Amino acid sequence: MSFLDKLSSIVKVDLSKLKNFKISILSGLKFQVNIVNNNTIQINPDKYPPEQQKKLQGILKEHFEKGGLIIEDLSLSRLEQFNQVDGSSQTQATLEYFKGKIPAQDLEILRYSIYLKSVFESGQSVTEIKQQLNERFGDRGRNICNLYSAGYFGTQIRPLYDSLFNQPNFSPEKFTQIYELIVTESPYAFFVSRATSREAVLLEITRKMETSRKYGIRNINIHGIGKGNEETIYFVLDKIRDKILQPPEILREGDVLVVKITFKTM
């Protein structure tokens, strides 16, 4: 008996006309079985007696043994969304450019950063995904995500590589050295987080300004999203007003605030 015959005998529906199809196991709904668009069989196991449920579970195992995937539907949607972003020519071009230029793990983080930015731009919450990336990749992951979201891979890192590459004494190590500084210290940027106190943000920006000066960098962009972070940014600007050229350049787009500060020469 074929796989489809077995399934037909359980759900009591003729499935022989289906070609490529999906099975969706949906507990807690009112129907027993439902066929959507001639390609998705929705089955509610709660509506079958225990013996039939066992047979259905056997079908799932058989699918699994053939190398099939069994996946929770929200995860499936997320994965499909990821694959759509990841497979776009724009994403592939970006990843192809950085392949071999940055560490393999950073390239992986960059993939997720591109996806994260796309989710953010579509108006969905990114809090959970950000947290997952932080747990998986730590501070480096967070920095790369922040840098990509704020456009620094396009506006700073790529031009930096191209500029170094065009110099006669170019070596990949030169780029790697500066790249490491960027992804560990983010000298061009500071990202204000709701989880950090105003005083801690002030301390960190002051420290970053000192570090940046050492490398001849005289600008930092302070990024914040939302009212609370905006208040923190203005608190910091007030505290460092004697150290920066006035007025700072302020860019605003919806909830997103970017303040470009230039340090005074000492």
Add this chain to the structure above:
Amino acid sequence: MAKLKIVSFNDGARSFILESFGKVVDKENYVVEMSDPSQRVLTPDGDEIRFDQFAGIKKGSEVFIKSDIVSLVRLAGELVK
């Protein structure tokens, strides 16, 4: 010939799917072996899986997948294309 690509399930069907593979949930809400409830199921990264984090399973012997985006992409990304 009809080809089945993916089986998906909703939140409410988690237990049903796990039972298909001889798994249940312990008192602390982790996925465990039905035959040995002291044995928690592990992901390829060696992580235990909370019931609400269980996102699926694929062959290789039995690869249990957590619901975070990195696990999903690493373990199931190619199969969904």
